[in-house]
Amino acid sequence: MTRATGLRSVVAAVAFALVAGACSTSTEPPSAPAQGDGRVERVRVAARPGSYPTPIGARRQGQLQSTLLFDTLVWKDSTGDVIPWLASSWARSPDGTEITFTIRDGVRWHDGMPLTVDDVVFSYQYLMKPPGQAAAGILGAVFVGNLQEVVAVAPDQVVFRMKRPWAPFLPQIAGIVRIIPKHIWETVTDPIAFTGPQATIGSGPYKLESYDLATFSAALVANNDYFLGPPHVRRIEFVPAADQLLALQQGDIDAADAGTEDQLPENALAPFLQDPRFGSVGGPPEWNRALHFNLTKGFPFDDKRFRQAVAYAIDRDDMVKRILFGQGVVGSSGGLSPASPWIAPDLPPYAHDGAKADALLDQIGLKDADDDGVRDLPDGRPFVPELQTSAQFSPKTAELISEYLRQVGLSVTIRTLEAAAADDSAFAGTYEMTLLGYGALGGDPDLLLRVRHTPAAINLPQKSKGYDNPEVVALGEQQLFTADDSSRLATVQQLQRIVAEDLPSLSLYLPEPQLIFVKDVFDGWYLTPGGFGTVLSGALNKHALVTGKKVGF
Amino acid sequence: MGPLPTPSRRARRLLAHYGLTVAAVVVLVFALPRAMPGDPLAFLRADNPESVDPAVLHDLQAYYGLDRPLVGQLGHFLARLGHGDLGISIGRRVPVRDLLQAHLPWTLLLIGASLALSSVLSYLLGCAAGWRRGRPLDRLVVMASSAVRPIPTYALASLLLLGGAVTGRLLPLGGARTPFAHYASPFAEIADVARHLVLPVTALASALVASQVLLVRNTMVSTLGQDYMVLARAKGLPLRLLQHRHAGRNALLPFVTSVGLQAGFLVGGAVFVETVFSYPGMGTLVLRAVASRDYPVLEATFLALALVVLTLNLFVDLLYGRLDPRARTG
Numbered sequence: 001m002t003r004a005t006g007l008r009s010v011v012a013a014v015a016f017a018l019v020a021g022a023c024s025t026s027t028e029p030p031s032a033p034a035q036g037d038g039r040v041e042r043v044r045v046a047a048r049p050g051s052y053p054t055p056i057g058a059r060r061q062g063q064l065q066s067t068l069l070f071d072t073l074v075w076k077d078s079t080g081d082v083i084p085w086l087a088s089s090w091a092r093s094p095d096g097t098e099i100t101f102t103i104r105d106g107v108r109w110h111d112g113m114p115l116t117v118d119d120v121v122f123s124y125q126y127l128m129k130p131p132g133q134a135a136a137g138i139l140g141a142v143f144v145g146n147l148q149e150v151v152a153v154a155p156d157q158v159v160f161r162m163k164r165p166w167a168p169f170l171p172q173i174a175g176i177v178r179i180i181p182k183h184i185w186e187t188v189t190d191p192i193a194f195t196g197p198q199a200t201i202g203s204g205p206y207k208l209e210s211y212d213l214a215t216f217s218a219a220l221v222a223n224n225d226y227f228l229g230p231p232h233v234r235r236i237e238f239v240p241a242a243d244q245l246l247a248l249q250q251g252d253i254d255a256a257d258a259g260t261e262d263q264l265p266e267n268a269l270a271p272f273l274q275d276p277r278f279g280s281v282g283g284p285p286e287w288n289r290a291l292h293f294n295l296t297k298g299f300p301f302d303d304k305r306f307r308q309a310v311a312y313a314i315d316r317d318d319m320v321k322r323i324l325f326g327q328g329v330v331g332s333s334g335g336l337s338p339a340s341p342w343i344a345p346d347l348p349p350y351a352h353d354g355a356k357a358d359a360l361l362d363q364i365g366l367k368d369a370d371d372d373g374v375r376d377l378p379d380g381r382p383f384v385p386e387l388q389t390s391a392q393f394s395p396k397t398a399e400l401i402s403e404y405l406r407q408v409g410l411s412v413t414i415r416t417l418e419a420a421a422a423d424d425s426a427f428a429g430t431y432e433m434t435l436l437g438y439g440a441l442g443g444d445p446d447l448l449l450r451v452r453h454t455p456a457a458i459n460l461p462q463k464s465k466g467y468d469n470p471e472v473v474a475l476g477e478q479q480l481f482t483a484d485d486s487s488r489l490a491t492v493q494q495l496q497r498i499v500a501e502d503l504p505s506l507s508l509y510l511p512e513p514q515l516i517f518v519k520d521v522f523d524g525w526y527l528t529p530g531g532f533g534t535v536l537s538g539a540l541n542k543h544a545l546v547t548g549k550k551v552g553f
Numbered sequence: 554m555g556p557l558p559t560p561s562r563r564a565r566r567l568l569a570h571y572g573l574t575v576a577a578v579v580v581l582v583f584a585l586p587r588a589m590p591g592d593p594l595a596f597l598r599a600d601n602p603e604s605v606d607p608a609v610l611h612d613l614q615a616y617y618g619l620d621r622p623l624v625g626q627l628g629h630f631l632a633r634l635g636h637g638d639l640g641i642s643i644g645r646r647v648p649v650r651d652l653l654q655a656h657l658p659w660t661l662l663l664i665g666a667s668l669a670l671s672s673v674l675s676y677l678l679g680c681a682a683g684w685r686r687g688r689p690l691d692r693l694v695v696m697a698s699s700a701v702r703p704i705p706t707y708a709l710a711s712l713l714l715l716g717g718a719v720t721g722r723l724l725p726l727g728g729a730r731t732p733f734a735h736y737a738s739p740f741a742e743i744a745d746v747a748r749h750l751v752l753p754v755t756a757l758a759s760a761l762v763a764s765q766v767l768l769v770r771n772t773m774v775s776t777l778g779q780d781y782m783v784l785a786r787a788k789g790l791p792l793r794l795l796q797h798r799h800a801g802r803n804a805l806l807p808f809v810t811s812v813g814l815q816a817g818f819l820v821g822g823a824v825f826v827e828t829v830f831s832y833p834g835m836g837t838l839v840l841r842a843v844a845s846r847d848y849p850v851l852e853a854t855f856l857a858l859a860l861v862v863l864t865l866n867l868f869v870d871l872l873y874g875r876l877d878p879r880a881r882t883g
Contacts (some may be wrong), residue, residue, distance in 0.1 A: 049841055051646040059600045059644060134612035137601030141608040191618060195647050208731075213647060213655035215832035217732045242727050242831045420591035420846050428597060458606050460598060534600060 040233040040522045040548070044253045045540065047216040047238035053208060054199050055178040056127075056191045061184040061216060061238065068220055068236065068542050069110075069535045070178035070202035073120070074170050077543045078550040080529030082170045082443075086179055086203070086227075096165025096483020101158050101174070107227045109181045110201045117152040122182040124150045124160075126191075135191040138534065139177055140458060146481075165483035179203065205231040205546045215240040231410050232548035233522060236540075240325050248272070248516060255517035255525060255539060260338045261510055272516045272541050280520045283527025284339035285510035286442035286537055288331050289397055289435060292505040295466030300383075302466065307503040308350070309360035310433075314401055314407040315352040320509050323396050327514075331507025334496025335448050337441035338510070339529070344493035347500045357408045368385070368409055375409040387412045388434040390422035397435055397508065426461035438462045439537060441510065443530040449495045450476030453504070464504035472498055487532075515539045524548045571867055573627070575860070582855035583630050587623065591846040593643050594619070617643060630852065640849035644842075647851045652838060657857060659729050660834035662746075664823055664861070666754045672812060678762070679769025679808070680801050686774050694766055701763035702759035703879070706822040710756035710829035717752055725749045727831035753830045757822050761815060768811055772804040779803075806877055813869030818863045 019369055050061025058066045084090075087101035107115040125240050126132040127139045130148070148161045162301040164169035166173070183202060188194045200208040205228070206220035218238040241247035244256035245268060272278040291310070293301045315392040316330040332338045334347045361367075365378035377383045389398040398414045405412055412433070417425060425431055438461070440447060451457045453464050453472045472495060479491040517525050517539075531537040547553055571600050594613055598605045614620040618629040618639075633640055639649035682694040701709070717726050725731070736742040776782060776801060785799045827836030835854055842850035 010679060051642075051644060054646055057595065057597070057601055058646065062646065063600055130612050131616075134609040134616065137603050137606075137609060139599055140603035140606040143603075193641050193648070194644060195651075212732075212833075213645075213652055214659065214838075215728060215732070215831075219733060237733055239732050240728050240831060240833075336815075417590075420589075422597065423595050424591045427592070427598075458603065460605065461595075 001297050014177050020090055025370060033418070038062060039230070042235040042237060043233050043522050043545070044239045045255055046239045046241040046244045046253050046257075047218065047249060049216055052199075052211065052213075053193060053218075054130060054191075055202060057137055063220060063534060064176060064222065064538065064540055065238075066200075066202075066348065067204070068206040068540070068545070069200050069204040069208055070180065071107075071204050072176060072178055072208075073174040075543055076171070076528050076530070076532045077552070078526040078528060082175060083543070086120075087174070090170070090174075090490050092483060097162045099160045099169060099174075100130050100153070101160075103156050103158065104227055105156060106227055109203050110223060111181075113181065113183060115121060115179065115203050117154075117158050118129075119148055119182045120158045120179055121152050123179045124177060124185065126180065126185060127177060130537050131189065132191055135254055135506070136227075139173070142457070143173065145378075145487065146195070164481040165484035167480055167482050167485075168446050171530070172444050172446065175532070179284055196321060198219070204237060205225075205542055226546065228546055228553060231546045232524070233545040236545065243517070244522070245269075247270070248278075248518070251518075254521040255515055258514045258516055264299075269514065269516065277520065278516055279523055279525075280514055280516050281527060281539075282535075283513045283515075283524050284337060284442050285329055285512050286337050286339075286529075286531065287437070287439035287513075288337075288441055288510045289393060289437045289508045290331065290335075290462070290505050290507045291401065292426070292431075292434050292436055292462070292464065293503075294429055294431050294433070295464070296429060297466070299377075300366060301385075301432060303364050304502050305360045305364050305368070307506070309357040309364075309408070309502060310405065311350040311506050312353045312357040313410070313509070314404045314506070316350075317352065319400055322400065323394055324509060324511050328509050328511040332496075333500035333503065333506070335441070335452070335499055335507055336445055336496065340442045340445070341529075342445045342489065342492045342496075344496040344500075347496060349448035350503075350506070352404075354408055361408060361410070366410075373409065374411045384411050386412055386415050386432045388415045388417060388422065388425060388431040390419050390435070390437070391416055392396075392422070393435070393437045401435075422462055427459060429463075429465035435508075436462055440531060441507070445492050445495075446476075446480055449492060449499065449537060450480055453495075453499060462505075467502065469498065469502060474503075515535070522548075524550070526550055560814075567867070567870055571863060574863060577632070578856065578859040579631070580627075580864070582852050583627055584690075584861065585855065585875045586846065586848045586851040586881035587626075588804050589843075589846065593617070593846040593848045596644055596845040617641075619848075635738045642842075642847055642850045644845040644847045645850070649849050651829045651855055652850060653857055656835050656854075658832060659832060660820075660836065660858075661751065661822055661861070663753055663757065663827070663832065663834055664819055666750055667757040667761060667814070667823075668819060670754060671758040671765065672761050672808075674758070675769055676801070676805070676808065677763035680773055680796060680804065683770040683773025683777065683804070684796055684800070686777075692771070693868070694770065698763040698766050699757055702841070704760075705825075706756060706760045707829055708751070709759060713752050713756050714829055724751050726752070729833050749832075752825070753826045753832050756826045756829070757819070760822060761819065765808065765811055769808050772807050773800055776803045777802045785848040789867055802876070806873070809869055809876060813866050813873075815867035816869075818856050819865075820862050 011178050027175055038236055048061045049061040050063065053062045053065035053069055055066050055070045063309050071086045072086040074082045075086060077083050086104060086107060088104045090099055090101045092099050098295045103117055103120060109115055127136045128144045133139060143166065146161060146163050147164060150158065152161050153159045157292065184198055184201060205223050205226045209219040209221045211218045216238065217240050220236040222234045224230040238370060239253055241253055244253065245258065247253045248256040249412060273280060284477050298532050305507055319329055320328050329338050332343060333350055334344055336343050361375060366375040366383060368374060369376040369380045375383055387401060389395070395416065402414055426434055452462060453467055454476050473496045475491050479488050479495065482488050515525055515527060515528055517523065525539045526541065527537065527539055528541045532541050573626060603609065611620065618626055621629060633678065639653065642649050642652060645652065678694055682691040685691050714726055717724050725748055730746050736745065782800060785795055823834060824836030824839060826832065827834045828840060835858055839854045842854060
């Protein structure tokens, strides 16, 4: 073949491939057949980034998928209350230090082996010591230190014996720890590297059929031998979709989340809400953007009157209107979601009040010494605090705060960091004031009230840096180590009152989550109050997918 | 003047040059991720808060070798690399090798198709325009390339995406293949992959054609005035032979050099194009790994992309030797 003809062949081949590709009809996935037995044939949702759905330390979408492949002792339904799952019942000893779970009979792993109490004991023990403990990152030192033993006391009963009662045991431990098959994992010495088909064999209502590392797309098929019967939804597909609402409109997916601050353009949801083909379901707001003060930076950040003045200066109602287009609520000064069942009813609202802010700032000596319209430090030096924010979230928040503060004579410099750098800075506490975005405000209050405000507890980006109130630390322990639910509620509410007064951080606003779905495909969706699994929120609660109901089985 | 280097000496020198470059790249891909602010384990705590419990954090750092001093980490990295072990992704919980296997072929396909298409088009259009200097085709080629060249690749890709969205479902706007599709035949599968490739390749190849067609055209124009072309014409050689064997082959030399120089641009452009079209190549993998500071993935992806560029350069170097006999001895 001469060079010239070779060249022509290449041109022809490339042209053919492109033209043939462009002209051929679309290769659509097989459409969902009619539903004969009332079950739903297939539900498609947007694939999102995440880890492989291993039961040990999965992240994001992988963590969500692992709740469908694996089971926990207890679970949650649409009420947010704990319901029996692998455990058919449980009983606490009078002093709360012992919890006995009765495990269901006849549960099988995806490979056909029976699930026994030994698997349950093994799963917990695997996560309490290396290498499982670090790989999972669920059971921390405080919990492990408090747990004396977990043992099988009958062929169908497991008991947890603790030094002191652990109040959030059911939702935060028994509802999170995935039960893994001992016959597979007992020989696994490197759980982080253990991936592949064996790693996803669980007892859950779905089996992993396919998983594409490149696109995060995955197909999960119903486990028809499931202990609650064949799941209502037979197949779940995670489909790559750059824009969820566009994909929903084009019929590529059957349900779309529309609930974070960047997904709420005005009227974007209107076409769906007015279209009878689509349904929508809301849920309690549980994700917030908050302003955190770093008390280790000294005056005036360590003076609660400064923090209160900033709270009065910020018009949070205006932020809800401008940033969330009215589709959200103002944060509670106690830090929990206003919709949380743990919320204290009588917290100071810190409604926008410029005069109060001015008075407090004057009181602590932040006055305009040189008549330039900007407040200075008591010694006359200019005061220009830095407000840090992450490029991950809406830039409007920092700009609005800067404007509100300017109105009370405070000049701030906005410092925008790339997401990981901002997270690192928040973790290390290298900011003066920072804007953070985080969720789990509607779940168990231990993380938000004890962990966040106890200096000795684990460090997190949302930790109140430099805040050390012995009363808060004591009440934090008190609400954790109790078996009395009503006294715990009183303690949690008292904690919120103190935190609302001290105000180491200010919850600004919470968008109201919403799920839009195609009614004809599946209309049993709900958003679980307080989330499920670890810190998961969203619609793919397996209770809905397995039962097709909002409550019950 | 010493003796002329033999072809094997040139090859040895070339290999030594590339070997040194690869060594420098290996050190760079280790150092760059660590120079960024941020902690690769930070992203774990959002989903698994107790993973920052000091009691377990140390185990996790030790597992990924992050508890060692930098020199120790480099040694660990080199030792792993020596055994062909790319490590485990911190954020994805899968071997990095598997991630590369899933992503790299798409990027190679995108780059390969764009490079082939753009090279052929640039060469043919450039030759034709140069040959017909000043005529309508030439003016059209010059105008079109001048109009497309200043548009950044990602902007061009976004324009195509918008255009694709307006024309409905004629062409897929994202992804590399229809998810969960069942293909009736291998041809249907190839056609599906090709359909997904149309818009990304158009975006990447357009930018390349725009920058190279003028080069070929200008070289062609200057070649046409050379004495040997006058002689060839005088000999009465057929037009096709004149155009491609005599003028074209000489115009090819700077063109091939520029393709080599464009390799870096091509890989960089692919990252943007992949992002715009949600194409599951290395670009999307790199961006996610940067966002989560996933050191093992960053090391492997940077290394793989650098090797792609270097391989393209080496290929061009070798090709240059074949096209221009002087390069073999000089």
